[in-house]
Amino acid sequence: MPESDILQAGTPADSKAVASLYFDTTAPLLDVQELRVDFQTKEGVAHAVNGVSFTLEAGRTLGILGESGCGKSVTAQAIMGILDSPPARVVGGKVLLSGVDLLTLNEDARRQIRANRIGMVFQDALSALNPVFTVGWQLGELFRKHRDFSRKQAKQEAVRLLDLVGIPAAGQRVDDFPHQFSGGMRQRVMIAMALALDPNVIIADEPTTALDVTVQAQIMKLLADLQAERNMGLILITHDIGVVADVADDICVMYAGREVEKADVYAIYDSPAHPYTQALLESIPRVDMKGQQLASIQGLPPNLTSMPSGCAFHPRCRFARERCREDTPPLYTVTPGRLSACHFFQEVLDS
Amino acid sequence: MSEVILAATDVRKYFPITAGVLKRTVGHVQAVDGISLELYQGETLGIVGESGCGKSTLARVLMGLIPATSGSVKLEGEELVGMKPSRLRKIRRDVQIIFQDPYSSLDPRMTVGKIIGEPFEIHAEVAPKGERRRKVQELLEVVGLSPEHINRYPHQFSGGQRQRIGIARALALRPKVIICDEPVSALDISVQAQVVNLLENLQSEFGLSYIFVAHDLSVVRHISDRVGVMYLGKMVELGTEDQIYERPTHPYTQALLSAVPVPDPGLRGHRKQIVLTGELPSAANPPSGCRFRTRCWKAQSVCAESEPALEVRDGGDHPSACHFAEVIDVTHAAY
Numbered sequence: 001m002p003e004s005d006i007l008q009a010g011t012p013a014d015s016k017a018v019a020s021l022y023f024d025t026t027a028p029l030l031d032v033q034e035l036r037v038d039f040q041t042k043e044g045v046a047h048a049v050n051g052v053s054f055t056l057e058a059g060r061t062l063g064i065l066g067e068s069g070c071g072k073s074v075t076a077q078a079i080m081g082i083l084d085s086p087p088a089r090v091v092g093g094k095v096l097l098s099g100v101d102l103l104t105l106n107e108d109a110r111r112q113i114r115a116n117r118i119g120m121v122f123q124d125a126l127s128a129l130n131p132v133f134t135v136g137w138q139l140g141e142l143f144r145k146h147r148d149f150s151r152k153q154a155k156q157e158a159v160r161l162l163d164l165v166g167i168p169a170a171g172q173r174v175d176d177f178p179h180q181f182s183g184g185m186r187q188r189v190m191i192a193m194a195l196a197l198d199p200n201v202i203i204a205d206e207p208t209t210a211l212d213v214t215v216q217a218q219i220m221k222l223l224a225d226l227q228a229e230r231n232m233g234l235i236l237i238t239h240d241i242g243v244v245a246d247v248a249d250d251i252c253v254m255y256a257g258r259e260v261e262k263a264d265v266y267a268i269y270d271s272p273a274h275p276y277t278q279a280l281l282e283s284i285p286r287v288d289m290k291g292q293q294l295a296s297i298q299g300l301p302p303n304l305t306s307m308p309s310g311c312a313f314h315p316r317c318r319f320a321r322e323r324c325r326e327d328t329p330p331l332y333t334v335t336p337g338r339l340s341a342c343h344f345f346q347e348v349l350d351s
Numbered sequence: 352m353s354e355v356i357l358a359a360t361d362v363r364k365y366f367p368i369t370a371g372v373l374k375r376t377v378g379h380v381q382a383v384d385g386i387s388l389e390l391y392q393g394e395t396l397g398i399v400g401e402s403g404c405g406k407s408t409l410a411r412v413l414m415g416l417i418p419a420t421s422g423s424v425k426l427e428g429e430e431l432v433g434m435k436p437s438r439l440r441k442i443r444r445d446v447q448i449i450f451q452d453p454y455s456s457l458d459p460r461m462t463v464g465k466i467i468g469e470p471f472e473i474h475a476e477v478a479p480k481g482e483r484r485r486k487v488q489e490l491l492e493v494v495g496l497s498p499e500h501i502n503r504y505p506h507q508f509s510g511g512q513r514q515r516i517g518i519a520r521a522l523a524l525r526p527k528v529i530i531c532d533e534p535v536s537a538l539d540i541s542v543q544a545q546v547v548n549l550l551e552n553l554q555s556e557f558g559l560s561y562i563f564v565a566h567d568l569s570v571v572r573h574i575s576d577r578v579g580v581m582y583l584g585k586m587v588e589l590g591t592e593d594q595i596y597e598r599p600t601h602p603y604t605q606a607l608l609s610a611v612p613v614p615d616p617g618l619r620g621h622r623k624q625i626v627l628t629g630e631l632p633s634a635a636n637p638p639s640g641c642r643f644r645t646r647c648w649k650a651q652s653v654c655a656e657s658e659p660a661l662e663v664r665d666g667g668d669h670p671s672a673c674h675f676a677e678v679i680d681v682t683h684a685a686y
Contacts, residue, residue: 067539212401217610242612283544285573287611288682296544
């Protein structure tokens with residue numbers, strides 16, 4: 001491991017424990033600034049993430065809400081450093097983990113950060129786990145690679161973790177292969193894997209989308225309990241407006257690669273300050289109400305290679321004016337801590 | 352109430368489990384086990400349940416896509432189970448289906464015009480050859496697509512537009528019943544509302560009856576007049592939308608409803624939460640008596656011994672298959 005990179009980042013560190021040494025504990029846990037990711041495609045350059053910024057503190061849950069193609073998963077992958085590049089390229093911004101910009105680190109250092117500092121839970125556990133190894137071996141691998149544990153010790157740790165995430169008879173199931181678990185149980189294995197090395201941040205990318213509601217409730221409860229117990233920061237990426245309402249502290253709504261609204265969860269559901277958020281909330285049926293006609297958003301999300309001029313939402317927006325076509329709205333401060341990328345946020349709030 | 356258009360009585364569908372080189376049958380997956388229901392003219396009957404409960408199998412059995420093992424399915428009084436294939440083909444005109452996945456349910460090598468026009472080739476009496484193109488263009492317009500798109504291929508459309516193509520195909524023969532098998536679950540939220548609204552508008556315009564199969568309880572509530580809840584091949588509760596969502600009596604329905612997140616953070620911690628433990632048992636070897644008893648917090652010895660019938664019980668106003676049925680409000684906040 002090239003020590004120079006680490007030294008540049010701050011304090012000297014030995015390669016195995018790079019994580020614990022040079023981080024500034026007074027800085028925000030995770031601070032993403034103006035992140036930009038482009039994809040090279042046949043149709044041209046797609047701006048998948050277009051200047052996203054947010055902060056996550058320990059013990060808090062940030063919900064990133066958006067439809068498919070809005071850039072929410074790409075943001076997560078950029079933070080983790082697992083983007084496929086090419087075609088993807090991080091073209092700007094900073095990802096500060098306790099003050100250290102991850103984007104400037106080399107691959108070895110980033111590998112140390114992953115798992116040790118940031119864990120990730122993927123949507124599709126069946127394809128995220130390796131089908132030809134037992135779950136115990138895959139969980140143990142983290143300890144063998146990152147902690148120099150023996151095989152026996154690593155397996156013990158694997159059993160402990162499976163037990164922690166509520167898999168019955170963990171001692172026996174540790175030798176099972178991923179396909180022998182049900183969908184909910186596989187997701188628990190994924191969570192165990194993300195938690196294995198005690199990270200400070202967990203990124204959960206659509207962790208319950210493929211699951212039934214009753215299992216979803218179990219998994220969300222497990223995540224919330226573990227987060228509270230360990231005081232981790234949790235980023236919950238989802239398109240499910242109901243799930244984030246239940247667990248998130250803060251919400252960041254994304255549209256076409258940008259954040260369009262950011263606020264604490266109560267404010268955003270109470271009175272959205274961006275037309276897109278407002279339209280989303282009106283377009284979903286609720287289980288506790290018998291609705292009338294749903295208010296649908298006209299049109300389709302834009303093509304990322306040929307984004308509309310001005311505000312990307314203007315072709316579908318009911319508040320759109322001439323100005324929206326030309327002038328890209330900045331993130332206006334609505335109230336302290338509350339941001340909206342709409343020229344007419346006041347009108348949206350009042351409506 | 353209006354008349355019954357589709358009636359199922361004690362429908363069963365068992366899939367054999369085979370083993371060995373001789374493919375001996377060693378058991379059966381009881382995907383649908385004794386379900387009876389009636390669909391009235393012009394209504395929407397929602398069927399909800401978790402994956403593996405048999406709701407999609409039921410949908411396919413109802414339209415004769417897969418033959419029932421036993422039981423009866425009657426369309427306007429005519430028995431479909433055991434019907435001659437030639438007659439069944441004719442009668443299918445009246446029952447069409449919309450599939451879940453708008454990507455795999457459209458042939459990528461056929462143009463939109465061909466896809467929507469294909470039903471006319473089987474049922475030539477609906478539209479003579481010369482008129483088909485115009486009919487297809489009309490259908491495209493009905494579902495909110497441009498008639499000029501008739502020569503495009505499915506990959507040129509987004510998910511929501513593809514689902515509209517699937518709907519146009521289902522509408523082509525002017526059916527009486529449309530079976531919607533998870534029609535919006537693959538779509539983004541903003542597009543989902545468009546398709547749900549389209550389905551509702553088409554229903555009132557053409558007087559369609561829907562069987563709406565979905566796992567999303569919020570969407571089902573929105574669109575359905577009556578709702579049936581399935582668990583492991585059985586119907587456990589059946590009632591109007593209001594009865595099922597406001598006054599559920601079966602523990603499974605209650606657990607299911609309480610698990611649905613409500614987009615209102617103010618209700619956090621105020622709603623009753625029933626988190627089920629354990630997993631869905633195998634449909635090849637279901638529990639004795641009540642199939643839900645292994646995950647039920649009310650289960651007693653009687654539940655293992657006798658299977659509760661789907662009937663109206665004391666204190667309830669609609670059929671519920673639970674020995675200990677009682678109303679619990681789980682959808683609203685309890686302050």
